[in-house]
Amino acid sequence: MDFLISQTHIDPIYLVITGFVIGIFGGFFGVGGSFLAGPALFAVGVPMNFVVGTDLAHIVGKSIVAAKKHRALGNVDLKLGTIMVIGTIVGVEVGAQGIESLKHLGAANVDRVIGITFVVVLISISAFVAWESWQTIKMQRDRKREAEMSGIGVKKLEAKEDESAFDHVARKVHRINIPPMIKLRASGVERVSLWAILLVAFVGGIFSGFLGGGAGYIRMPSMVYLLGVPTHVAVGTDLFEVVISASYGTLTHAIKGNVDIMIALVMHTGAAIGAQIGAASTEYFHGPKIRLAFVPLPLIGAAIVIYGLLSGHHVK
Amino acid sequence: MARKKKTHPLRTFLFELLVYAGLVVAYVFFVIGLLGVWLHRIYQHHKNWYALTALVLIVTQGVVLEFITSLLLRLVRSRSD
Numbered sequence: 525m526d527f528l529i530s531q532t533h534i535d536p537i538y539l540v541i542t543g544f545v546i547g548i549f550g551g552f553f554g555v556g557g558s559f560l561a562g563p564a565l566f567a568v569g570v571p572m573n574f575v576v577g578t579d580l581a582h583i584v585g586k587s588i589v590a591a592k593k594h595r596a597l598g599n600v601d602l603k604l605g606t607i608m609v610i611g612t613i614v615g616v617e618v619g620a621q622g623i624e625s626l627k628h629l630g631a632a633n634v635d636r637v638i639g640i641t642f643v644v645v646l647i648s649i650s651a652f653v654a655w656e657s658w659q660t661i662k663m664q665r666d667r668k669r670e671a672e673m674s675g676i677g678v679k680k681l682e683a684k685e686d687e688s689a690f691d692h693v694a695r696k697v698h699r700i701n702i703p704p705m706i707k708l709r710a711s712g713v714e715r716v717s718l719w720a721i722l723l724v725a726f727v728g729g730i731f732s733g734f735l736g737g738g739a740g741y742i743r744m745p746s747m748v749y750l751l752g753v754p755t756h757v758a759v760g761t762d763l764f765e766v767v768i769s770a771s772y773g774t775l776t777h778a779i780k781g782n783v784d785i786m787i788a789l790v791m792h793t794g795a796a797i798g799a800q801i802g803a804a805s806t807e808y809f810h811g812p813k814i815r816l817a818f819v820p821l822p823l824i825g826a827a828i829v830i831y832g833l834l835s836g837h838h839v840k
Numbered sequence: 841m842a843r844k845k846k847t848h849p850l851r852t853f854l855f856e857l858l859v860y861a862g863l864v865v866a867y868v869f870f871v872i873g874l875l876g877v878w879l880h881r882i883y884q885h886h887k888n889w890y891a892l893t894a895l896v897l898i899v900t901q902g903v904v905l906e907f908i909t910s911l912l913l914r915l916v917r918s919r920s921d
Contacts, residue, residue: 525868528880536868581898588902589909771895778891781883785894786876789901793864796905797857800913 530574530784538568539787540794543582547798551590552805553759553818555740556583556766559825565787574784577777581788583770586795591763593803599760601710604753607718608725608743608761609768615729616769622734638734639833645731646741646822646829653745653822656690657815664812694752711753711761724750725765732769740766741822748815755811860912 525536542564546557561579566572594600623638702717724746732739740762747758777783806814875897883890 526876528876529883540864540868581894584895585898585902585905588899589906592903592906593910771899774895774898775891778894779887781887783891783894785879785890785897786872788894788898789872790868792898792901793867793905796902797860797909797912800906800909804913 525790527784527786529786530570530578532569532571532574532784532787534568534570534787536790539791543586543791543794543796544798545794546791547586547590547795547800548802548805549798549821550583550586550763550795551593551799551802552814553740553744553802553821555744555762555821556587556770558583559741559821559828561791563828570784570787573780573782574787577774577780577782578784578787580770580773580777581783581785582791582795584767584774585788585792586799587763587766587770589796590799590803591760591767593800594756594760594763594806597756597760597803597807598710599756599806600764601708601753601757601761602764603706604708604711604721604747604751604757605761605764607706607721608728608765611722611725612729612732612743612765612769613772615726615731616733617729618726619730619733622730636833639829641734642829643826643833646826649741649745650819650822650826653815654819656749657812657819660690660812661816690749691752693749697750698752708753711751711757713752716751721751741825744818745815748811755814756806759806759814860909863908 526533542561546561546564549555549560550557556579558579561582562575565575565578570578591600626637697720698713698716700717700720702719704718705715706718706721707714708716725743728739728743728746731742743765744758744762747753747761748755753761774783778785809817879890879893882893
């Protein structure tokens with residue numbers, strides 16, 4: 525099939541299948557999946573400027589499907605999502621300006637610096653989430669074994685009842701007493717400073733602006749570990765936020781002529797069903813298991829960047 | 841009382857996926873195929889309109905496909921129950 529806008533010829537079945545796979549990841553983990561979609565489009569000859577913009581447009585459609593599904597499951601905290609959008613947009617601008625400043629300063633090898641930073645961040649996130657979720661699963665198993673040995677029944681957690689071996693950090697963040705303090709009913713957070721939420725979103729935004737993509741790989745774990753949001757709600761709320769921030773990105777990129785909406789529309793037909801399946805699957809997994817399954821994702825992203833650095837082809 | 845025929849959930853799901861695939865193929869070749877030339881024209885001459893149209897199209901498709909896929913998955917559940 526010919527795509528006139530980007531002047532490319534791509535098999536639509538390839539786009540539908542790619543969208544389907546990315547849709548499952550997006551629905552299950554609450555990430556945009558740009559680290560997979562980007563290389564997949566680049567591999568079939570889509571020019572780099574179109575890869576970034578088209579990927580954002582496809583993310584909008586896919587995230588609407590997944591966010592609506594999560595909303596129906598009660599996994600979206602609209603109040604938290606709206607506040608985070610503000611912090612993220614400011615962070616994205618700061619991150620993007622940071623790159624421009626580096627270029628103006630004539631910093632040598634800007635791409636390499638960004639690439640290496642990206643790899644370090646992704647591997648650190650992956651290692652931390654693996655360690656934490658494994659500790660939590662072990663803690664739950666030990667508690668169950670002890671309860672069985674002593675003959676006391678242990679309360680079985682529902683899939684959405686979350687706990688983490690890193691809960692104490694979230695409790696410390698909740699104790700930061702800088703007004704205004706707000707309550708996040710949907711997330712089960714009684715009291716948290718508005719500034720703590722904005723800061724978490726701002727840092728995620730900086731990564732997004734500096735390194736590209738939606739930075740769901742950093743925002744989703746941050747919501748869980750720093751704000752104490754249950755994993756299911758973090759996934760759904762992140763998707764809600766992605767809809768807004770990716771829509772903004774789509775508009776700005778399309779005005780610059782970097783979006784082939786035809787490719788995005790075809791890709792999205794596969795992503796829509798994938799996102800539904802991914803979102804519905806979260807119902808059957810506990811928070812720590814979702815987090816443990818999340819571990820390979822940042823590593824895939826890191827491997828792609830390393831390949832780009834070594835081969836000289838900047839995939840993302 | 842008539843005995844309710846038991847349906848295998850995976851088989852039902854694959855059937856629904858096939859129905860969805862058929863709908864998608866029709867959509868890609870007829871609707872998107874027709875839109876292509878028109879979109880290319882506004883892409884070349886009116887970038888702001890193109891940006892707005894692109895966003896409206898992907899959002900509309902998102903909402904419509906969400907409805908269709910929800911319906912299909914609900915059918916899968918009710919048939920496999």
